[in-house]
Amino acid sequence: xxxxxxxxxxxxxxxxxxxxxxxxxxxxxxxxxxxxxxxxxxxxxxxxxxxxxxxxxxxxxxxxxxxxxxxxxxxxxxxxxxxxxxxxxxxxxxxxxxxxxxxxxxxxxxxxxxxxxxxxxxxxxxxxxxxxxxxxxxxxxxxxxxxxxxxxxxxxxxxxxxxxxxxxxxxxxxxxxxxxxxxxxxxxxxxxxxxxxxxxxxxxxxxxxxxxxxxxxxxxxxxxxxxxxxxxxxxxxxxxxxxxxxxxxxxxxxxxxxxxxxxxxxxxxxxxxxxxxxxxxxxxxxxxxxxxxxxxxxxxxxxxxxxxxxxxxxxxxxxxxxxxxxxxxxxxxxxxxxxxxxxxxxxxxxxxxxxxxxxxxxxxxxxxxxxxxxxxxxxxxxxxxxxxxxxxxxxxxxxxxxxxxxxxxxxxxxxxxxxxxxxxxxxxxxxxxxxxxxxxxxxxxxxxxxxxxxxxxxxxxxxxxxxxxxxxxxxxxxxxxxxxxxxxxxxxxxxxxxxxxxxxxxxxxxxxxxxxxxxxxxxxxxxxxxxxxxxxxxxxxxxxxxxxxxxxxxxxxxxxxxxxxxxxxxxxxxxxxxxxxxxxxxxxxxxxxxxxxxxxx
Numbered sequence: 001x002x003x004x005x006x007x008x009x010x011x012x013x014x015x016x017x018x019x020x021x022x023x024x025x026x027x028x029x030x031x032x033x034x035x036x037x038x039x040x041x042x043x044x045x046x047x048x049x050x051x052x053x054x055x056x057x058x059x060x061x062x063x064x065x066x067x068x069x070x071x072x073x074x075x076x077x078x079x080x081x082x083x084x085x086x087x088x089x090x091x092x093x094x095x096x097x098x099x100x101x102x103x104x105x106x107x108x109x110x111x112x113x114x115x116x117x118x119x120x121x122x123x124x125x126x127x128x129x130x131x132x133x134x135x136x137x138x139x140x141x142x143x144x145x146x147x148x149x150x151x152x153x154x155x156x157x158x159x160x161x162x163x164x165x166x167x168x169x170x171x172x173x174x175x176x177x178x179x180x181x182x183x184x185x186x187x188x189x190x191x192x193x194x195x196x197x198x199x200x201x202x203x204x205x206x207x208x209x210x211x212x213x214x215x216x217x218x219x220x221x222x223x224x225x226x227x228x229x230x231x232x233x234x235x236x237x238x239x240x241x242x243x244x245x246x247x248x249x250x251x252x253x254x255x256x257x258x259x260x261x262x263x264x265x266x267x268x269x270x271x272x273x274x275x276x277x278x279x280x281x282x283x284x285x286x287x288x289x290x291x292x293x294x295x296x297x298x299x300x301x302x303x304x305x306x307x308x309x310x311x312x313x314x315x316x317x318x319x320x321x322x323x324x325x326x327x328x329x330x331x332x333x334x335x336x337x338x339x340x341x342x343x344x345x346x347x348x349x350x351x352x353x354x355x356x357x358x359x360x361x362x363x364x365x366x367x368x369x370x371x372x373x374x375x376x377x378x379x380x381x382x383x384x385x386x387x388x389x390x391x392x393x394x395x396x397x398x399x400x401x402x403x404x405x406x407x408x409x410x411x412x413x414x415x416x417x418x419x420x421x422x423x424x425x426x427x428x429x430x431x432x433x434x435x436x437x438x439x440x441x442x443x444x445x446x447x448x449x450x451x452x453x454x455x456x457x458x459x460x461x462x463x464x465x466x467x468x469x470x471x472x473x474x475x476x477x478x479x480x481x482x483x484x485x486x487x488x489x490x491x492x493x494x495x496x497x498x499x500x501x502x503x504x505x506x507x508x509x510x511x512x513x514x515x516x517x518x519x520x521x522x523x524x525x526x527x528x529x530x531x532x533x534x535x536x537x538x539x540x541x542x543x544x545x546x547x548x549x550x551x552x553x554x555x556x557x558x559x560x561x562x563x564x565x566x567x568x569x570x571x572x573x574x575x576x577x578x579x580x581x582x583x584x585x586x587x588x589x590x591x592x593x594x595x596x597x598x599x600x601x
Contacts, residue, residue, distance in 0.1 A: 036112030351485030
């Protein structure tokens with residue numbers, strides 16, 4: 001590189017060169033000498049399809065590819081996408097095969113040192129649309145651009161026009177690209193930009209939220225800030241955003257995979273405007289700051305429709321807000337997606353497919369109870385069945401199902417709504433939550449009169465549900481007759497597949513955590529990398545304890561047996577506890593022992 005080149009330019013060796021970082025060690029075939037960057041091996045030159053390259057690289061057998069080709073023809077998907085969905089290959093292997101197919105370099109962004117000055121040359125919105133991001137310079141006039149799909153020539157042309165530079169394409173894993181974009185789209189930098197744009201610097205007292213936001217331009221600083229927060233939250237898979245006023249500023253926290261972490265701080269003079277903007281979006285009264293308010297709004301983020309459930313809280317330090325993100329792309333799951341072991345899934349499926357009875361799902365708030373019920377409803381939803389739900393509120397709209405929203409102000413409660421539902425000829429009824437004795441009684445009676453009733457209840461474990469219903473005034477013989485199955489569940493974070501590390505958990509540590517073991521346990525532990533935000537976890541999996549009401553358990557229910565005895569007999573008859581199901585997922589490398597202990601303590 002010429003000595004006059006800017007300091008931020010870093011040369012990347014071409015396909016026929018050896019990089020300056022590799023001058024001391026002879027690189028292996030395909031290695032470029034630059035960490036994370038590898039040259040093609042030549043497998044793709046004679047191959048017509050990516051699947052041929054996957055076979056040549058030894059990632060999958062030719063027989064398995066033939067099956068995928070047939071399945072892809074029926075499903076209307078490329079066979080490599082079928083292989084990826086069925087986990088016959090992973091995304092990293094697919095991106096390597098695509099690089100070989102097009103005779104391009106492959107980059108592993110978790111190892112490659114990205115030039116952030118180059119990465120910021122392309123707007124985040126464009127980078128997400130193209131699934132491409134500049135990562136460095138091949139020479140002073142040529143950008144090195146990581147792409148998920150190098151066949152997208154229109155994207156390559158647009159990037160050239162947007163940056164004014166020539167582009168040399170390399171192939172990267174789409175997950176790596178998304179992780180890099182999340183780092184580039186720093187929320188705190190959006191806050192800083194909003195502060196700089198807010199030239200007038202109004203204080204809390206003289207800022208008029210109505211004139212500043214209701215009639216303001218779409219690029220007003222506070223508006224941009226709120227949409228930056230929402231956009232980053234959706235892209236990071238956040239379930240809840242917490243806006244919490246402090247003494248000198250407002251803290252913004254994200255809940256990812258059930259765990260809160262701090263995302264940014266908003267200066268005090270912009271707090272009122274931010275909360276007012278959120279209230280205006282959700283059609284709440286911006287002048288009312290003395291009482292909590294609830295609202296709902298739909299927004300479009302990266303061309304996807306996202307529903308937001310907003311709750312405002314008048315705290316001692318000022319008005320705050322919590323935004324629940326309801327993303328149907330991530331929430332609508334099937335029973336196959338839940339992660340139920342066969343020992344738990346079989347009795348659960350048998351129960352929900354019965355023509356009548358009650359199936360109850362228990363657990364604390366945020367343990368995935370509604371997702372489990374929606375998965376069951378998706379199995380039961382057919383043209384032959386009339387399925388009606390009553391929820392508070394309706395979180396996800398399901399086609400073919402009649403969903404009712406509780407409205408306490410209008411006199412529509414769970415109990416009154418459930419009475420009306422019973423007059424509407426239902427086959428399957430889903431009650432969002434049994435909160436009081438009246439709702440419990442109507443639901444139990446509905447289960448006894450020829451309806452399948454699905455509902456949730458707040459108890460710590462499955463046997464505890466029987467005691468809870470008894471304390472709500474439901475006679476034991478009614479519980480024994482109506483309830484067919486009780487599911488207790490929790491959500492545990494899954495280990496990041498890219499950085500998890502094998503380990504041996506000592507027998508003493510297992511005993512201390514309350515697990516009986518004959519020896520050390522082979523498992524995996526969290527490490528942390530750029531792909532998982534250095535947490536060591538990415539995504540969540542359910543832990544399930546399913547108690548099928550056998551004749552013996554029904555007899556014990558009628559005789560008012562203690563909860564501990566019911567739990568003991570249920571375990572003898574095949575019920576796994578939450579910890580036992582968690583331990584099986586630890587053995588399988590899905591989650592860690594620390595995580596199972598955390599969510600089941």
